[in-house]
Amino acid sequence: MNCIQKLPENYEEVLHVDLQKDKKTALKVNGLALLIYTILFIPAFLIRHLDLMNGVELDLVVTGVTIVAFFVYIVLHELTHGVVMKHYGGKEVDFGFTGIYAYAGSSKVYFSRNSYIVITLAPFILWTVVFTILLLLFHKTLYWPLIFLQITHISGCAGDLYVYHLVRKLPDTLYVKDTGVEMSAYDRKD
Numbered sequence: 001m002n003c004i005q006k007l008p009e010n011y012e013e014v015l016h017v018d019l020q021k022d023k024k025t026a027l028k029v030n031g032l033a034l035l036i037y038t039i040l041f042i043p044a045f046l047i048r049h050l051d052l053m054n055g056v057e058l059d060l061v062v063t064g065v066t067i068v069a070f071f072v073y074i075v076l077h078e079l080t081h082g083v084v085m086k087h088y089g090g091k092e093v094d095f096g097f098t099g100i101y102a103y104a105g106s107s108k109v110y111f112s113r114n115s116y117i118v119i120t121l122a123p124f125i126l127w128t129v130v131f132t133i134l135l136l137l138f139h140k141t142l143y144w145p146l147i148f149l150q151i152t153h154i155s156g157c158a159g160d161l162y163v164y165h166l167v168r169k170l171p172d173t174l175y176v177k178d179t180g181v182e183m184s185a186y187d188r189k190d
């Protein structure tokens, strides 16, 4: 079963993540995002230095389009979670913005562990591939705009990667409810 609407009797909560309330976890995820950003920025910079004087980096149109593309990407990232949730039987997928981050959630159902892992990782995998292809095609002219999008995307997936890291260690009898703002995982008591 990819998802169920009611938990079996003998299930209890084994994991709860709420990045808005749990400041320690939020700090961990932000730290991870910053670490990923730094780790990826250094080789990107070594391959081609930011040249604010001569490159397209200072071109206002390119900068404007990059900023718009970034916001479009945020919507597409959440839509990717949402499409996979729907695919696995998620009902009434909600999209929202908390003021800090955007989210997609489905509060009516419980996803199996394996479908939840696909839901969590889908945007990371899809958009990393998309930006890599764009970089291979347009690195001569749009290196920094595309590097900005790629690195911001990957480090922005820190929350998704963190949740994946927690869930992958749990048994596949697990069911997960994700409202978008918080997630709870349940497993058999015995």
Ligand SMILES: [Zn+2]
Binding pocket: 077, 081, 123, 157, 160
């Ligand atoms: Zn995500």
